[in-house]
Amino acid sequence: MKAIKLTLLLVCCILSSCSYLKNIKLLTGGEIKRENYVQSIPFEWRKEIIVVKALLNSDTTEREFIFDTGAFNSKVESDLATSLGLEVVTEKTNSTAQGISQKIEVVRVDSLRLGETTVYNIGAGKLTYAPTSASPCIAASGIIGANLIKLAHWKIDYEKQLLYFSDTPFEVEEGSYVLPFDRPLLSGTPEINLEIEGKAVENILFDVGYNGGLILPLSVANHFESNQSKIILDQSTSGIYGTNTDSLLVKNLVVSVGGAEAQMPVEFSTLNKALLGNEFLKHFEVIINYEKKEIYLQKQQEVQIAPPSSFSVAIHNDSLWVVSRTTPELSLQLGETLLAVNGKKPNDLFTSYCNYVMNIGKLFEQDSLKVQKMDGTVLNISIK
Numbered sequence: 001m002k003a004i005k006l007t008l009l010l011v012c013c014i015l016s017s018c019s020y021l022k023n024i025k026l027l028t029g030g031e032i033k034r035e036n037y038v039q040s041i042p043f044e045w046r047k048e049i050i051v052v053k054a055l056l057n058s059d060t061t062e063r064e065f066i067f068d069t070g071a072f073n074s075k076v077e078s079d080l081a082t083s084l085g086l087e088v089v090t091e092k093t094n095s096t097a098q099g100i101s102q103k104i105e106v107v108r109v110d111s112l113r114l115g116e117t118t119v120y121n122i123g124a125g126k127l128t129y130a131p132t133s134a135s136p137c138i139a140a141s142g143i144i145g146a147n148l149i150k151l152a153h154w155k156i157d158y159e160k161q162l163l164y165f166s167d168t169p170f171e172v173e174e175g176s177y178v179l180p181f182d183r184p185l186l187s188g189t190p191e192i193n194l195e196i197e198g199k200a201v202e203n204i205l206f207d208v209g210y211n212g213g214l215i216l217p218l219s220v221a222n223h224f225e226s227n228q229s230k231i232i233l234d235q236s237t238s239g240i241y242g243t244n245t246d247s248l249l250v251k252n253l254v255v256s257v258g259g260a261e262a263q264m265p266v267e268f269s270t271l272n273k274a275l276l277g278n279e280f281l282k283h284f285e286v287i288i289n290y291e292k293k294e295i296y297l298q299k300q301q302e303v304q305i306a307p308p309s310s311f312s313v314a315i316h317n318d319s320l321w322v323v324s325r326t327t328p329e330l331s332l333q334l335g336e337t338l339l340a341v342n343g344k345k346p347n348d349l350f351t352s353y354c355n356y357v358m359n360i361g362k363l364f365e366q367d368s369l370k371v372q373k374m375d376g377t378v379l380n381i382s383i384k
Contacts, residue, residue, distance in 0.1 A: 029121045032151050038166040039117040043067065045161055047358070048211035048278045051139045052163060055113040057084055063141035067163065068209025069288070070275065071145030072187045074109070075127040080141055081107050088126065104128075112148070117165070122148050132314075134238040137354035143209070149288075150188025156208065156286040158278075159300055169289045172296045176287075179258035179295040181206060188290060192276065195256040196266065197224050203274060206295060208286075210277030212237075213305045214266050218249060221268035226251035232267075233334045236312045236324040238357075245334065246271050250308060258295070260284070262303035279305055309364060311381050313338065313371075315356050318347040331379065332371070340372040 044051040050067040056076070063080065076086065086107035105126040112119045127143070129136045135143075155164040164170065181190035190206040201216065232248040249268040254261065257276065264280070283304075284297040311332075312325035321338040332338075339345075341363065349363070350356040363369070364383050371379045 029123070030148055030151050031120045032117065032167065033120065034117055035167060037117060038164060038168075039115045040162055040164045041115040043161050043163050045158075046138045047134070048282065049138050050156070050163065050208055050278075052114065052144065054141075054144065055111075056080075057086070057110050059084055064139040065142050065144045066135065066139045066209055067149075068143050068207070069146055069149055070189060070205050070207030070209045071143045072184070072189055073106075073147040074112075074122055074124040074145040075143040076107060076109065076124045077136070077140060077142050078126050078128045081124075081126045086124075086126075089123070112144075114165075119148055119151060131353075132238060134357045137357040146183075146188035146190075147186070150183065150290055153290055154286075154288040156281075156288075158282040158285070169291055170287045172287055173298050175298075177258035177260040177284075177297040177299075179206075179297065181293050181295055183290075183293065190288065190293075190295060192257075192295070194258070194276070196253050198254075199223060205275050207275045207277050208281060210275045211279060212267070212275065212277045213264060213279035214255060214277075215248075215273045215275050216266060216268050217272040217274060218247070218268045218270050219272070221249050221251065224251055224253055224266075226253055228252040230310065230327060232308060232310060232325060232327055234325045235334055236314065244271060248308070252307070258297055260297050260299065260303070262305070264303065264305040265307045267308065309383065311369070311383065312360075312364070313341055315346045315350070315353065319345045321346060330381065332373075332381075337374055338371055339374055339376070340370075342370050343372075 041052055051064050052067050053062040054065055055062055086109060088105045089108050090106050091103055106123055107126050109122045109124050110120065112122055124142065152165040152167060153169045155170045179192050181192045183190055191203050192206050193200055193202045194204060195201070201220065204216070229249065229251045232250060234246045234248055235244070237246065247270045250265050251268070252263065253266045254263050255266065257280070280303060283301050284299055287296040287298070289296070309325065310327045311330060313321040314324040316322040316337050321341055323332050323334055323336045323338065326332045326334055346356065350359065366383065368383055369381045371381050373379065
C-alpha cells in the first residue's frame with residue numbers, strides 16, 4: 001500500500017511540475033514584433049472601468065475586454081475560447097480580490113490585435129463567470145491582463161479616453177509624481193508603496209481593473225487615527241467569480257501617492273485586499289514605464305473622492321430585493337430580503353441582471369430611499 005501511495009504522489013508531483021512549466025512557458029512567451037511604434041486606441045469608460053476592443057486569432061468580430069493591470073494573466077470567456085478553437089495548454093488556480101479561487105484551464109491565444117498592433121502567443125485563462133459577476137456586463141469577452149501589459153510601455157488618458165502603448169517609454173512632464181513599483185518575474189502586476197498620515201504602507205496593487213479608490217487589509221487599520229470613521233458590512237463588490245462577504249472600516253485620512261497628496265476615505269477590508277484603483281487614478285494621466293519600473297502621475301484635476309455608500313441592494317429575484325450593503329446603525333441585516341425600494345420591485349426597474357448592474361447607481365442619486373421590509377415595515381434610509 002505504501003508503494004502505491006508513493007507512486008501516486010510521484011505522479012501528482014510530475015503532473016503538477018509539468019503544469020507549472022507550461023504556465024511559465026506561456027507567461028514568458030508573449031511577443032510584440034512591431035518596432036518603433038506608438039499605438040493609440042480609444043476605450044469605453046464603464047462603471048469607472050477601462051474597456052478596450054481587440055481581435056483574437058482569425059476572428060473578424062472585435063471583442064470587448066477589461067484592461068486590468070491587477071490581473072496576473074489575461075482571460076477569455078469560456079464559450080468564446082471554445083468557438084475560436086483556442087488550444088487548452090494547461091490549468092492553474094486563479095484568485096480574485098474578493099478572496100475567491102477557482103481552478104481554470106489556460107489557453108494559448110496565437111494573436112491578439114489592438115488597433116494596428118498585434119500581440120503574439122499570449123496565455124489566457126478560460127473564464128466562466130459566476131452568475132453574480134458584474135464583469136460580463138461591463139465587457140463580456142474577458143480581461144487583458146498584466147502578462148500582456150508588461151510587453152509594452154503605457155499611457156492612460158482618462159479625460160480623452162485614450163490608451164497609448166509603445167516599445168519606447170513615453171515622455172514625462174516636469175512636475176509629475178513618480179511612483180516606483182515592483183512586479184513579479186512572470187507578469188506585470190505593479191506593486192507600489194505609499195504613505196498614509198506620514199506612515200509607509202507597502203505592497204499595494206496598482207490596479208486599473210478596480211473602480212474603487214484605496215482599500216487596505218483591516219490588520220493595518222489600527223495604525224491610523226481618524227475623527228471620521230464608520231463600519232460597513234458589504235456583499236456588493238463583484239469580481240469575475242462573484243461576490244463575497246466583507247466587513248469594511250472606513251477612515252478619512254491623508255494619503256500620499258508618489259507625492260500626490262489627498263485627503264480621502266480609505267477602506268480597510270477583512271478580505272485583506274490592498275488595491276489602488278480608478279476612483280483615485282482618474283484624476284491623473286498615468287504613464288507606466290516597465291523599463292525603469294516607474295509609474296508617473298500627471299495631475300489633470302484635484303482629487304475628490306466621495307465616501308462610500310452605507311447602503312445598497314441587489315436583486316434576489318424578480319419580485320424581491322436583498323440587502324447587499326448596510327451598517328450596524330441601520331436596522332437591516334446583510335442578506336435580508338426586502339419587498340420594495342421606493343415602492344418598486346426589481347422587475348419594475350430592471351429588465352435583466354446586466355441592466356441592474358449598469359443602472360443601479362441611478363437609484364442612489366437621491367438623498368434617501370423608502371425600504372419596505374418583509375413584515376411590511378417601511379424605513380427611510382439616508383443615502384448621503
